[in-house]
Amino acid sequence: MTFGDRQQTRIRHKLLLKVRHDVQAHLSQSLHHQVLTALSNEPNPLGVGRPGDIQVKLSGSPTTQLDPSTSPFNLFDQTGGVWVVLGNIGSGKTTTLLELADEAIARAQTYNHQPIPLLFDLSQWYKYTLSAWLIEQSFLKYELPRKVAKKWLFQGQILVILDNLDTLSFDRQNQTLQAIKELRANTQQSLHLILGSRIDSYKRCPTRLKLQGAVWLKPLNPTQIKDYLFQARSRELWHSLHEYKGLMSLAKTPLFLNLMTLADEEILIHAWARISDSEQQYRYLFNAYLRRLLAQDLPSDERQWYRSEQRPKPEETKHWLIALAKWMQKENRTNFASVDVNAGYFQAPEQNRHYQIGVGIATALLFGAICGVIIAALVEGLGLGLMMSLILGTVLAGLGILISLPSLRTFMLRYQLYREDLMPWDNRRFLNYASSKGLIQKIGDRYQFPHQLIQEHFAQIEEFKI
Numbered sequence: 001m002t003f004g005d006r007q008q009t010r011i012r013h014k015l016l017l018k019v020r021h022d023v024q025a026h027l028s029q030s031l032h033h034q035v036l037t038a039l040s041n042e043p044n045p046l047g048v049g050r051p052g053d054i055q056v057k058l059s060g061s062p063t064t065q066l067d068p069s070t071s072p073f074n075l076f077d078q079t080g081g082v083w084v085v086l087g088n089i090g091s092g093k094t095t096t097l098l099e100l101a102d103e104a105i106a107r108a109q110t111y112n113h114q115p116i117p118l119l120f121d122l123s124q125w126y127k128y129t130l131s132a133w134l135i136e137q138s139f140l141k142y143e144l145p146r147k148v149a150k151k152w153l154f155q156g157q158i159l160v161i162l163d164n165l166d167t168l169s170f171d172r173q174n175q176t177l178q179a180i181k182e183l184r185a186n187t188q189q190s191l192h193l194i195l196g197s198r199i200d201s202y203k204r205c206p207t208r209l210k211l212q213g214a215v216w217l218k219p220l221n222p223t224q225i226k227d228y229l230f231q232a233r234s235r236e237l238w239h240s241l242h243e244y245k246g247l248m249s250l251a252k253t254p255l256f257l258n259l260m261t262l263a264d265e266e267i268l269i270h271a272w273a274r275i276s277d278s279e280q281q282y283r284y285l286f287n288a289y290l291r292r293l294l295a296q297d298l299p300s301d302e303r304q305w306y307r308s309e310q311r312p313k314p315e316e317t318k319h320w321l322i323a324l325a326k327w328m329q330k331e332n333r334t335n336f337a338s339v340d341v342n343a344g345y346f347q348a349p350e351q352n353r354h355y356q357i358g359v360g361i362a363t364a365l366l367f368g369a370i371c372g373v374i375i376a377a378l379v380e381g382l383g384l385g386l387m388m389s390l391i392l393g394t395v396l397a398g399l400g401i402l403i404s405l406p407s408l409r410t411f412m413l414r415y416q417l418y419r420e421d422l423m424p425w426d427n428r429r430f431l432n433y434a435s436s437k438g439l440i441q442k443i444g445d446r447y448q449f450p451h452q453l454i455q456e457h458f459a460q461i462e463e464f465k466i
Contacts (some may be wrong), residue, residue: 011148015116018142020105022119022443026098029441031258031450035232038262052092052224052254055216063216072096072215073103080190081212082180086199089166090255090453091217093196097161100194104159115159115192116152118142122176123167123334130179131186134160156189164334165197167452170204173197177207184210219252232261237269244273250281255451263288286457293438294318305433312430318461320430321439323347323422325449325458334455335448338428343413351420 027033054066056075066072076083085100087093097119104117118138125133131153138149138158152158165173184191195209199216220228225248229238237260241248247269251257260267266288275281294314306312312320327345328336346352417423424430435442440449449455 008148009112011144012112012116015142015144016105016109019101019117019119022142023098023101023105023117025443026441027095027102029435029438029443029450030095030098031255031262032095034438034450035258035261052220053218055218057214057216059210059212066215071099071103072213073100075213076100076194077107079212080192082184082191082209083194083213083215084202084209084211085194085196085215085217086202087217088200088219088253089198090253090451091219092254093198093217094163096215096217097163097194097196101159101161115157117159117161118144119161119163121164121334122162123164123332125168125172125176130176131183134158134183154187154189156187156192159192159194162193162195164452165195166201167332167334173201174205174207177205177209180209181207220254220257221252222248225251225257228257229261234261234264237261237264237267240269240273244269246276246281247273250278250285255453256282256285259285259289263292266291282453283457286454289454290318290439296437305429305436312424312433316424317430317434317437317439319421320423321434322458322461325455328449328455329459334452335443335446337446338431341413341417341423341427345413345417345422346420347422351416351422354416354420 054072055063056066056072057063058075058079072085085093085096087096101117101119104114108114108116118134118141120134120137120141124137127133128136134153135146135149138144138153139146144152149158153160162176165176168176180193180195184193222242225241226238229235229241241251241260251260263285267285272281272284275284294317323345326347327341328334331344333340343352343356414425414427418425431440431447432442434440435447438450440447449458
């Protein structure tokens with residue numbers, strides 16, 4: 001099947017709308033957006049922007065400080081090629097990638113020759129070569145026909161944005177950089193690609209990319225922290241951080257600064273400052289943030305999922321999210337759809353064994369019922385014609401059961417997970433409810449935690465109490 005210019009134009013228009021919706025869904029559920037929502041019902045009531053300095057290095061030029069009024073995309077738009085966005089954990093790499101994608105979408109909607117940004121999660125890359133995986137993901141995630149995806153990829157009409165390099169093993173990280181080099185060599189036009197990575201992970205890889213530019217998200221300085229907290233109406237928190245230098249060091253990471261701002265009312269600053277271990281400091285902050293979200297007043301969109309008497313209790317919500325995070329950590333997932341849930345969700349071997357036994361019993365009962373009908377017919381001595389009809393019907397019923405076995409296994413899995421109290425019976429409704437509270441994010445039909453560190457924290461909660 002070939003695609004004419006007019007049809008490709010329609011595909012491009014539809015794709016841009018889909019990507020914009022995806023990017024806006026991500027940005028509207030970011031932690032920074034939670035801060036704005038907590039301050040006012042207006043979109044950006046105080047002009048509270050994301051804090052932090054950005055340094056940029058272009059190929060053949062020295063590193064420079066980017067003017068706050070200038071977007072890194074302006075420089076990328078001039079050079080194209082392969083760029084990296086580097087920063088420490090929690091520095092805002094994913095948000096920066098999303099903002100770059102948002103600007104690229106606006107450009108592509110205005111100018112037909114501009115590449116279309118597509119975002120890909122490297123934690124999901126397996127089995128395929130990188131180019132084959134990008135084509136397949138373009139189809140699965142964005143419904144872009146595979147032939148068109150292949151053509152546009154190798155003609156430089158797609159801006160490939162890769163995130164979560166850090167979720168891969170060291171060997172896989174290096175393989176990714178090698179695969180990018182191979183993809184670049186096979187692209188007919190200039191390859192447009194932006195890769196997000198922790199700065200230490202990127203420097204550790206022996207493979208080096210030929211870059212047109214690099215963006216470094218620097219840690220916050222005290223002045224930026226003060227300005228942000230004052231704009232966010234958290235003056236008391238600033239004075240406390242100024243008094244305790246250990247906590248000020250933590251606030252230099254934008255992720256933690258956002259969490260502090262959101263959890264301000266739940267933080268006992270003197271108790272927190274007495275904690276000397278950095279891991280325990282992180283845990284205290286995450287716990288305060290979770291308490292804040294679990295106890296906050298219900299937004300209007302949250303009430304649509306449960307009547308007040310049916311709404312999960314905070315401890316139930318926390319318990320089910322812990323089980324979810326443990327499963328995602330076990331399977332190295334950063335996001336999932338409801339249909340992705342599998343037997344790996346069980347936390348103990350006996351739970352999985354009970355599930356397998358249940359599936360076996362249910363299957364045996366179904367086939368046993370069919371065999372019982374046949375035996376009864378033989379005993380009663382039905383006529384040949386009736387017997388043949390019965391056998392034919394039984395065969396068709398058996399085929400129907402074989403076809404329905406996946407549905408049977410899905411039902412039994414759902415039942416056993418509910419019975420073990422690892423998820424509620426209507427899990428999708430619960431996930432939508434948790435999303436409305438800001439505990440997880442919903443992007444299309446997929447769900448994820450607001451940050452990988454929050455997912456990791458949930459997965460470890462059994463070791464201590466909130």
